[in-house]
Amino acid sequence: MISESQKLSRGRPRSDKAHQAILRAAIKEVSRRGFRALTMDDIAARAGVGKMTVYRRWPNKGAVVMDAFLALIGPETQFPEHPQVIQRIKMQMRLQAKFFSGKYGQLIRTLLGESQFDMELAEAFRDRWLQPRRQMTREILELAVKNQELLRDINYEAAIDLLYGPFYYRLQLGTGAIDQEFADEIFRLAIRALK
Amino acid sequence: MISESQKLSRGRPRSDKAHQAILRAAIKEVSRRGFRALTMDDIAARAGVGKMTVYRRWPNKGAVVMDAFLALIGPETQFPEHPQVIQRIKMQMRLQAKFFSGKYGQLIRTLLGESQFDMELAEAFRDRWLQPRRQMTREILELAVKNQELLRDINYEAAIDLLYGPFYYRLQLGTGAIDQEFADEIFRLAIRALK
Amino acid sequence: MISESQKLSRGRPRSDKAHQAILRAAIKEVSRRGFRALTMDDIAARAGVGKMTVYRRWPNKGAVVMDAFLALIGPETQFPEHPQVIQRIKMQMRLQAKFFSGKYGQLIRTLLGESQFDMELAEAFRDRWLQPRRQMTREILELAVKNQELLRDINYEAAIDLLYGPFYYRLQLGTGAIDQEFADEIFRLAIRALK
Amino acid sequence: MISESQKLSRGRPRSDKAHQAILRAAIKEVSRRGFRALTMDDIAARAGVGKMTVYRRWPNKGAVVMDAFLALIGPETQFPEHPQVIQRIKMQMRLQAKFFSGKYGQLIRTLLGESQFDMELAEAFRDRWLQPRRQMTREILELAVKNQELLRDINYEAAIDLLYGPFYYRLQLGTGAIDQEFADEIFRLAIRALK
């Protein structure tokens, strides 16, 4: 936790309005022009903000766009409820398929690509996007094991890689469509491997 | 073949020495400084070559490095022979695990990352690196089906994604080690799904 | 006088301590780093004062430094007494020579240079530094005329320019040393022209 | 001398067209907007040139404008011919008065002001603008001495300071008009001191 002493900090407090404006501008501009063509000047200008205000908060455009992405669309792609627990995974995989092939698929590819050149970005992607979803998947798998829907003694990490690896593979390599059919087939195969 | 028409071209022929020097320089520099920090000037200077000479042959640094990569390490990671055909996949997956976690893993990550911003690079990666390996895998799977080592009616594309997706996933996302244990586990699960 | 109307102002009165601290900081920092490298942030920080407190009192760093300069060294370089009135000018020119070639010569150059870009600063320099000295010189010259030490019908403005122009010329252009010898020679020539 | 070996230098030679365009742009823009408001981007844009091309040749805008000034108007303000040699100085002083009070007077003030903050600039001003004129003046004075128009044993440096100091003093301090009357009066007084 950041200590209370920082609450006592003096001087003008950072503007939340500027913060939000920057995130909105980042998403808007990255959608309009793509990540590479996007510039910090663009973001600042579109947000009606000085460049320093952006750099005070984020070290580079990758970090801005990552934060914007996570703030905006993090809350989506939840695991829907379902009486039969492993079906929750299937449902979420269908959502993910739709998500990856839609307008944000390109954005994820971009962030993932950029992460290869920026360790902090990679860490943020892992910790704030990937891990929460892996954790949820793991809990569901554990429950399914307890319900005897799946084998005991699953290697959970490998199992999750098997379920989701193919999605990111197709997203990045473009070897085929990411649609409901694909999601269902991967789900079918992976579950077959675990049952 | 395009060679004959080039024989007719007038003027000084392109120097193969320069070509090789550029590829060597690209590999050397990309290893030393990383892809992002690498510049075309670096490559040209290290190769003792004018920048024009590089641009005459490749449109940007991604393309140079991709070519250097494929020329250097394309021949490796073959599918070893094995009497039981699906074991050839297992063997190759072990090789791939070693390869991905070694010094060239970083390079692949980089090229893959850069591909997200450069369609031509992505295409080159798909066509010259990925597809030959997928094709080989497919032929082996088809042979295994014929030998009744695997089920009939396999969705080959999905099957290959299931086998290799987890490798690229771990390579890019860094969610775990890529070692022989991992390779064997993914192989075991995927084959179990197909048998 | 404006003082009475200010007495009526309500609220917290301006802190004289802050005022003095700013002037001291300005002199200290401008000596240490030079005028160009000096920033308002520097001055405020060194004075232990908010930037607002500086800007409430002066419009820019030129004005601060000018005030600091005049407050600090205004009282110096007086015209010494002498029974033969024109000798007072000679004495003062020697003082000025010492002053211009000493540590404050650089500061005057700087303020004069900055004045070329700032009308208010130029005005302040003229009205608060130059004119009092020109006025004093004029009175001495008039007295000398009355005493028949000099010709009647002197063009006083031109005469003063002749006396002091060479000092500022050497100060700014650096064409030679500004020492007692120089002062005496200029004095000798100028007086010769007026006698 | 810069050695001949530089003539052998390889690569594309610096473009004289760009060089001239930059100097023209600098003069045009500095006249239009003033020195402070002028920016390197302006100069480059107006010259149709990349910023690097400007920075490759000059370290800052002061240096560009100084070079532009000297290239453009250096050739002017010569010493006219006259049968009585010291009259040549009078004539030149009238030209200088016209020059200082005209459109380039402001530019000289500016360069002189900027020189207070930039040693190289000050040096350029001294060596390339001031010294040639001082040298010419000195030669004329020496000739006048030989012709017995002036006293023997003149301190030439002080004499030149006496002649020209008042011009720069009025230019910089604005204590009065710089017109023919002023020029003639300063000339009359200074020559009276030397005769």
Place this chain on the structure above:
DNA sequence: GGCTAAGCGAGACGGTACGTCTAGTCTTGGG
């Protein structure tokens, strides 16, 4: 003794220019 207006230190704000860097192209003389 409480009210209220202005000043206080701190530091974030919008803006602008800086000087550096890289990309990809062009221009030399020479092979």
Place this chain on the structure above:
DNA sequence: CCCAAGACTAGACGTACCGTCTCGCTTAGCC
């Protein structure tokens, strides 16, 4: 027509400073 060298245009980068604004907090004089 290719080569090495290096200058070219274009434009993003991240830093610095400007002069203003916004906090929570004094510090006075006036009721």
